[in-house]
Amino acid sequence: MDSIEVAPSRGPLADFLTARRAAVSAAEHGLPEPPYRRRVPGLRREEVAQLAGISTDYYTRLEQGRVRTASRSVLSAIGRALRLNDDQHRHLFQLAYPDVLEHPGEADQHITPQTARLLINLVDTPALVLGRYLDILAWNRLGTALLGDLAATKPAHRNYVRMVFLDDHVRSLQADWRARAQEAVSSLRMAAGAYPDQPRLRELVGELSLRDEDFRTWWADHLVTVHTSGRSRLRHPVVGEFSVDWQALTSIDDQEHVIVLLTAPHGSPDHEAIKRLDAWAHRQRLRPSHPQADAVPTRSSPRGYA
Secondary structure, three states, rough: OOOOOOOOOOHHHHHHHHHHOOOOHHHHHOOOOOOOOOOOOOHHHHHHHHHOOOOOHHHHHHHOOOOOOOOOHHHHHHHOOOOOOOHHHHHHHHOOOOOOOOOOOHHHHOHHHHHHHHHHHOOOOEEEEEEEEEEEEEHHHHHHHHOHHHHHHOHOOOOOHHHHOOOOOHHHHHHOOOHHHHHHHHHHHHHHHHOOOOOOHHHHHHHHHHHHHHHHHHHHHHOOOOOEEEEEEEEEEEOEEEEEEEEEEEEOOOOOOOOEEEEEOOOOOHHHHHHHHHHHHHOOOOOOOOHOOOOOOOOOOOOOOO
């Protein structure tokens, strides 16, 4: 594949402001259209500055990366001008006020024995633990039955966003792939704001940008809207199509990790599909990420879906 030239970044804050300005029209603010045709989509810089009550020169310097931060009141005003939602506002402040403490490396990510035991005990609920950049840190048997043999997947490839875009099975699993993929990009953007300029992030975004045009487009659009629950339609090669309700939970003690649970009402056809999937996973001897936490450990004998 030919290499793709990427314009040098003027800084995360500047890139985000530019992308969001292009996504807001003058009509959304009731502004009159100029007598000439706009050269670029969205608001002009002077319009954002006017709406935010700041000088055009100052806002221009922010977008050009010549000013790397701003006061909280100015950022709030700019956020309103750009019609940011709550998640986007939070992301804007993360970019303007990055944590000055050095973040721990990815190798330090781990889950507690209590969390591992929780996953094991969820016998009819697919469950995953996601870390920074949506790396999959742990899973129960139903989790790996859904996503494929995670134990046999290279750790660097065991990333939910990467699998949604580049893993054939996970991509085809999502009957509503486009919506789920955009949610994954948005979540990764939020993580990038919390942990900017980390080697793991650069590697992941670089690979996905080169290998998938949709990811490249949505990443450049700076999608930032995080959902903590929803409903997905899945298409599994063993049990067919079924729907699940999913929710993402965090611990008060460890908000860096997210536990994702997929459930269906007991007695429903969707729940019966999950039970059939679990029976198949048991026959295949698929194993959780921490089998020592299981009351009845199973031998690893990975098999395909055929």
